[in-house]
Amino acid sequence: MEHDSRPNVLIVDDELGPRESLGMILKPSFNIFTSEDGREALQVIKNKNIDVVTLDLKMPVMPGEEVLKQIKDYDPTIEVVIITGYGTLKSAVEAIKYNVFDYILKPFNVSDILSTVKRCLERREMSFRVKAFLTEIEKESKSPLKMYKHISHFLNKLDEFYHPAKSEGYLEFVKVLTSTLETNDTYTKGHSERVNYYATLIAEGLGLSQVDTRDLQTSAYLHDIGKVGISVNNGSLDENELTEMRKHPLKGVKMVSPLKLPHEVIGGIKYHHERMDGEGYPEGLKGDQIPLFARIIAIADCYDAITVGRPNKAAMSKNEALLELKRNADSQFDKELLDIFAKALRKK
Numbered sequence: 001m002e003h004d005s006r007p008n009v010l011i012v013d014d015e016l017g018p019r020e021s022l023g024m025i026l027k028p029s030f031n032i033f034t035s036e037d038g039r040e041a042l043q044v045i046k047n048k049n050i051d052v053v054t055l056d057l058k059m060p061v062m063p064g065e066e067v068l069k070q071i072k073d074y075d076p077t078i079e080v081v082i083i084t085g086y087g088t089l090k091s092a093v094e095a096i097k098y099n100v101f102d103y104i105l106k107p108f109n110v111s112d113i114l115s116t117v118k119r120c121l122e123r124r125e126m127s128f129r130v131k132a133f134l135t136e137i138e139k140e141s142k143s144p145l146k147m148y149k150h151i152s153h154f155l156n157k158l159d160e161f162y163h164p165a166k167s168e169g170y171l172e173f174v175k176v177l178t179s180t181l182e183t184n185d186t187y188t189k190g191h192s193e194r195v196n197y198y199a200t201l202i203a204e205g206l207g208l209s210q211v212d213t214r215d216l217q218t219s220a221y222l223h224d225i226g227k228v229g230i231s232v233n234n235g236s237l238d239e240n241e242l243t244e245m246r247k248h249p250l251k252g253v254k255m256v257s258p259l260k261l262p263h264e265v266i267g268g269i270k271y272h273h274e275r276m277d278g279e280g281y282p283e284g285l286k287g288d289q290i291p292l293f294a295r296i297i298a299i300a301d302c303y304d305a306i307t308v309g310r311p312n313k314a315a316m317s318k319n320e321a322l323l324e325l326k327r328n329a330d331s332q333f334d335k336e337l338l339d340i341f342a343k344a345l346r347k348k
């Protein structure tokens, strides 16, 4: 049989109609597989090298959400596009949890589908290139300082890896970058993804525009990038390590400077450890002096830290964590934002 080098796309839908029409649209550009239910789909994914899955949410046998979770557990680099009828979506924010690439509403439009699947594949390819590059530099980065220098250098030469369309910005890229950096560290694994999720909940509650939300997400993903090259994480820190650790917001800002990100994004990275009472770092800003993104990320960051736990600290439940944050409202956190966050979380 002739080898087909085109990307493999799996269409999962319990109804024949959508399966066939999606197949017709995608067939000229991709190698198509189809499944009628989730169990069969997972089988195909394990046997074929699937690049992209289009997934119907409403299916018997196994609900789409469950299929999605299992696909991402099996291989997080497989891109998933959700195909859904209008109004079946609880909240777009939920998709962030599983890193869904995009949604397509039924009845679908040919050019939407083609362009979405193509963008999907671009992200997948970028993700492989970034990963290969980071693995390479990790091998030769014997010291954390070297790692820091390599990443900084990498960000400087980013245009060799990634050409973001102006309107798209860097969100896709920073997702891949931070998740790759976190892969080898069980302690921070998924941290920026979750901080992004919690920050987005607050953005929704505030009614931020799409552009502002995207900038906030970029900032949330990058907030701890300055920790690259600081080797700690083993429980408590001594004086020197603490001083070193507290440099990470400024180091992060320096690292991402070649990206020329909007100043709101930079503000989120630089000031996410400031406190409302002025006792934070790096500048000891107070109250409204602290940029909005930084106040949002501070809440999301802290909530994640205490619900995930630390080597020397047990994880707290959702309610315990919210109480803990409330105790520190006004001294550490913006009370209004905290209320919005608590409300959004309780709805989940």
Ligand SMILES: [Fe+2]
Pocket (backbone or CB within 6 Å): 223, 224, 248, 272, 273
């Ligand atoms: Fe931080």
